[in-house]
Amino acid sequence: MEKVDFEILATCPKTGARLGRLHTPHGVVDTPAFMPVGTQGTVKAMAPEELEALGAQMLLSNTYHLYLRPGADLVAAAGGLHRFMHWPRALLTDSGGYQIFSLARLSQVTDEGVVFRSHLDGSSHFLSPEKVMEIQMLLGADIAMVLDQCLPYPVPYEEAAAAVARTTTWAKRSQEAHHAPRQALFGIVQGATYPDLRRRSAEEITALGFAGYGIGGLSVGEPKTLMEEMLAITVPLLPQDRPRYLMGVGSPDCLLMGIGQGIDLFDCVLPTRVARNGTVLTRRGKLVVRNAAYARDFRPLEEGCGCYACRRFSRAYVRHLLNAGEILGVRLTTIHNLYFTLTLMAAARRAIAAGHFAAFRKDFLATYAAEED
C-alpha cells in the first residue's frame, strides 16, 4: 500500500460528489470527511475518546503552533503527535503557511522562505519549505502539506501570480525534502480568485504528482459564489484518483457546496470556535444560546438532536454555564457543533451512496438558509 490509499466507492449522478475511503497508517477515513481542528495538539475542550465517539476519523493539527510550542523535537521525543495527544486515528498537519501569513507578524518573504515573528513572544523565526517538511516529519502525522504562500482577499493579480509561482517552487522543494516512510505529502493549489491563475496552479502542482491535493486560499473573505466558481474551475484539473481537500472550509452550507464540487476532505475551526462564543449550529441555522431569550428555555440546544449535550441539558442550563464562565458550557456547545457537523457529513455520505445527494443538499439548504442570520 501507498502511504495513503484512496478508493472511490460511488459518485453522484447529478453533482460532482463522490463517496470514498482514505486508508491511512492510522485507519480508514470515510469521505467526504470533516476534520475537527486540534490547533495546539488538542481539539479545544474535547478529549480524544469524545471525538472518536462523535465519529471523527481524522483530525488536523497546526504545524505553526506546535513548532512554536511545545516544539516539534519535544513532540518527536514523545513518540510523535499521535502518541503525544493520544489520538489513535488519522492525523493531518498543515504546513503553517496560512498561520504564518495571518497570525504571525511577517518580516520578510523571499523565494528562500519566510522570516516572521511569533505571535506568542515576538521571537524571530525563519521557515523554508525544507524546514517545514522537517518539522512535519518530526510531528509524524499521516498526511503532511507542502508550504504554500497564502494571500488575503482581495489581492491584486500580479501579487497572486507571484504567489502561484512561489507556491509551485516551494511545492517542488517540499517534495524533494520530504522522505517519511509512513507519511504522505499533499500539494496545494493557490491562485486567489483568478480563474487563469487557479488553472495554472492546478496544472503546475498536479504535474509534480502528490498523494492528494489541497485547495488553499479560499474561504478568506470572498463571496461564496466566487469560492464555488474557483472550485468548479480547479477540481476538474485534479486527478480523479487522488483525494481533494478544501482547506479552511466548514460551515454547513459550504460543506455541502464543496461536496457537490467533488471535494473529499475539509477542515475548519468554525464549529468549535463559534461554540466557544456561545453559538450552536442547528438545522435551522445558528442559535446564539448565550442570548437572554434562552434564559428560561428548557428545551435542548436543538430539538431532536441525539448528541450528549442535547440528550442531557437545557438551553437554560447551557446559557447559565456560558454566562458564569463555566468550562462545561463550552464543552457542551463544542460537542453539539461537532456532532452536528460530523453527522451532516455522515448523512451526505449516505445520500451519495443512495444516489440522491442533490436532493439531500437541496432539502438541507431549504431549511438551513431560510433562518440563518
Place this chain on the structure above:
Amino acid sequence: MEKVDFEILATCPKTGARLGRLHTPHGVVDTPAFMPVGTQGTVKAMAPEELEALGAQMLLSNTYHLYLRPGADLVAAAGGLHRFMHWPRALLTDSGGYQIFSLARLSQVTDEGVVFRSHLDGSSHFLSPEKVMEIQMLLGADIAMVLDQCLPYPVPYEEAAAAVARTTTWAKRSQEAHHAPRQALFGIVQGATYPDLRRRSAEEITALGFAGYGIGGLSVGEPKTLMEEMLAITVPLLPQDRPRYLMGVGSPDCLLMGIGQGIDLFDCVLPTRVARNGTVLTRRGKLVVRNAAYARDFRPLEEGCGCYACRRFSRAYVRHLLNAGEILGVRLTTIHNLYFTLTLMAAARRAIAAGHFAAFRKDFLATYAAEED
C-alpha cells in the same frame, strides 16, 4: 424513612473513625465521603457522568452563587437543581453564610439578617435565615444547611461569642422556616477556636435537633493542630447517630485527620481549584505539573495512578495544554485530583471496615507529609 437516614456500619478501635451509609432521596452515600464542589451548579470542568465514574455520590452546590445567578426561581422552574444540572445522585446546598461573609461586600449584619452587595454586579441584597431556607427549598437539594455567621481567623473572643449566639438564633429560625418533604436540614456549630464557645455552640445547636451537624468556621487559616483540637472538643458533643460534616476541608492530610476525629462528610474546592492552577495531588504530595521541570517528562501525572488522565497522557502533554491555555489541561488535572481524593476516601472506608484505619493513616501520612511543599 426520614428525609435522610444514617446508619453506622463499623467504628475504628483506635480512632474516632466510623464507616457509615447516608440514605438520601437520591441514593446512598458511603461515608466518610468527600463532596466535590459544584459552586455554580457544575463541578468546574467536569460532566456529571465523569463525576459518577469517579465514584462521587454527593455534590455540594453554593446557595449564594445560585441565588445571584441564575436565580433560585429559575432553578425551581427547571425542576430543581438535580434536573437543572442533570445530577441524579445526592446533593447538598450550603446556606451561603460562608460566601456572604467572605466573597460579598458586607454592608450590615443584624439579628434580622445580612445586607450585602453581590460580588458579580454590586447589587444590594438582603438575606435572612427564612429567605435562605426559601432559596434552598427552591433549589431542592437533599440536604440544606442553616444560615450561620462565619468569622475569619483570628477573631476576638467577644465577636466569636456574639456569632455563636446569633448562629443559634438563626438555626432556630432556619428550622422553623424549613418545611420540605424531601429535604433534610443540618445545623452548624460555630465557636471559632475557643473551646468553651465550641462547647456552647454544640450544646445549643444539638438541643434544637437536626438531621445532621456541620462544623463550620474551621480551615479558615488556623493551624491544623488547632482545627484538630476543636474537632476533639466538638465531635463528642454531637449525637452519635447523626452525620457530622466538616465544612470546607479537603486536603488529603486533613481528610484523614477529620475521619479520625469521627467526621462523616467533607467538602472542599481544593482538589479542583489547585488543578486549575496546574497542581496535582499525589501520594508523595503536590506536584506542580505546570513547572518547566516537567516539559519533557513523559511519565503520567502520578505513576501507578488508574485515573483517565494518568492512563492516557504524560506530564509533558498536560503541561503543554496548561501552558497553551487549553481546556483539556484543566480537565485532566481536575479528573486526577478528584480521582485521587475520592480514591483516598474509598481506601479510608475499606481501612475502617477492616479495622486498621489508624495504620492506614500513618502509612499514608509518612509518604505524603515527607514530600509536601
